[in-house]
Amino acid sequence: MVSSVMWDGTEADTVKGTVSPHLTRLLVRAGLAAGLDRSRLAGVPDLGVLNQNGIRIPTATIMRVWELVSGPAWEAGGSKRVMELWRPGALGVWDYLFCVSGTLGHALDAASRHLTAIADPADRFLTVRDGDGVTVTYQGPYRDHPQYPLIGELVPHMLLVLASSATGRRLTPVRVRLPQRASTASQRVAELYNTTKVEFEADHPSITFAAADTDVSLPRADPALAAILEDHARLSTVAARPVWKWLDRFHAALESAVAEGPPGLDEVAGRLAMSPRTLQRRLREEGTTWRAELEELRQRRVQHLLRETSLSVDSIAARVGFTDSRSLRRAVHRWYGHGPAAIRASGSA
Known part of the structure; x- marks a missing residue:
């Protein structure tokens, strides 16, 4: 029990x-x-x-x-x-x-x-x-x-x-x-x-x-x-x-949103009690962007899933929020210069 x-x-x-x-x-x-x-x-x-x-x-x-x-x-x-x-x-x-x-x-x-x-x-x-x-x-x-x-x-x-x-x-x-x-x-x-x-x-x-x-x-x-x-x-x-800085709050909200599925700008902004436009402005003030933060988070998660699980590329693409496996493959090539198979085969990026 x-x-x-x-x-x-x-x-x-x-x-x-x-x-x-x-x-x-x-x-x-x-x-x-x-x-x-x-x-x-x-x-x-x-x-x-x-x-x-x-x-x-x-x-x-x-x-x-x-x-x-x-x-x-x-x-x-x-x-x-x-x-x-x-x-x-x-x-x-x-x-x-x-x-x-x-x-x-x-x-x-x-x-x-x-x-x-x-x-x-x-x-x-x-x-x-x-x-x-x-x-x-x-x-x-x-x-x-x-x-x-x-x-x-x-x-x-x-x-x-x-x-x-x-x-x-x-x-x-x-x-x-x-x-x-x-x-x-x-x-x-x-x-x-x-x-x-x-x-x-x-x-x-x-x-x-x-x-x-x-x-x-x-x-x-x-x-x-x-x-x-x-x-x-x-x-x-x-x-x-709690000891907070604004960017820490954003990262916590983004991580929490990702745990429930592919995150959207509107959803994360709502978690932070602000409008999407205000969220984008605050990110610019911190020297970053929504796209850059989401890209970094996706890169970490794709690398982990390829190295530590046997999930298919299609499944990983869906879990991390890519529209399809081709989008994921293009992103992996952009990040590392080679495809998902090389990461999975070598055990490291």
């Missing part, structure tokens, strides 16, 4: 399009530790406020950080490197929901209910109990984003690290499912998740914990404190102050 789903509606309205800065801090630290040039972070909006309390930053900011740190961080250890930097409290009150809950199963339920304490309201954990134990599946709106395979790798590992910390021992999952294609680095993947039972090309990343692990009382269980921390997670999220 499904034991927990999404977020509180009021909470979602107040923090839509934002995340807490906690995970962004870990990603930045992992990138810098792996050799990322700090100057490359200079143009990322709102990184200067990461250490402030009581704020939320645009989701577009953490997605940009993912793009910058993915190369050096993942070459130097990836998800393992990020979570090696984690200490209890590094993810705010959300961390402590794990250790003080009655059982690991209760902890996973609480973490699912309050995922917005660290993530965008569009993200969610779905926890399901069955004969194998408890499965936590991550569902978010980033499936077409080039960095989604890395997000899909980190989330189950993050849950495994937090669950192991809460139980006081290294857990072995029943199963891990990942959205990316099977990797040749099978030893690294097995070490990352402490199991060889890893399945690839899943619709969504997930991790399954054995019933023997989820049903036993946690060593630091404190039901009264757990209830207090759940209230704190909800209230602190609602009370957090």
Whole structure:
């Protein structure tokens, strides 16, 4: 049965399009530790406020950080490197929901209910109990984003690290499912998740914990404190102050529109409570245009879909908003100088 789903509606309205800065801090630290040039972070909006309390930053900011740190961080250890930097409290009150809950199963339920304490309201954990134990599946709106395979790798590992910390021992999952294609680095993947039972090309990343692990009382269980921390997670999220710049708001609205289908200028303008003409004027003031922003977004998504899925060119064209496959092929030639087949065959653009 499904034991927990999404977020509180009021909470979602107040923090839509934002995340807490906690995970962004870990990603930045992992990138810098792996050799990322700090100057490359200079143009990322709102990184200067990461250490402030009581704020939320645009989701577009953490997605940009993912793009910058993915190369050096993942070459130097990836998800393992990020979570090696984690200490209890590094993810705010959300961390402590794990250790003080009655059982690991209760902890996973609480973490699912309050995922917005660290993530965008569009993200969610779905926890399901069955004969194998408890499965936590991550569902978010980033499936077409080039960095989604890395997000899909980190989330189950993050849950495994937090669950192991809460139980006081290294857990072995029943199963891990990942959205990316099977990797040749099978030893690294097995070490990352402490199991060889890893399945690839899943619709969504997930991790399954054995019933023997989820049903036993946690060593630091404190039901009264757990209830207090759940209230704190909800209230602190609602009370957090979003840090926005106009272009960040535009990017968040565009990403949100794309998650629901090919975006139109009128639709995105409506999401920003302005007329299409005003939206075009504001974009010009920011040194960009609707066409340029849409082109950049389409390029990222087409590249990801060609590299990470087996969807046909016709299907990708429809999903990304091209009129037909010929339009997509012309765009790919314009971007890279060769056709979609070359990107799919080489695994990189």
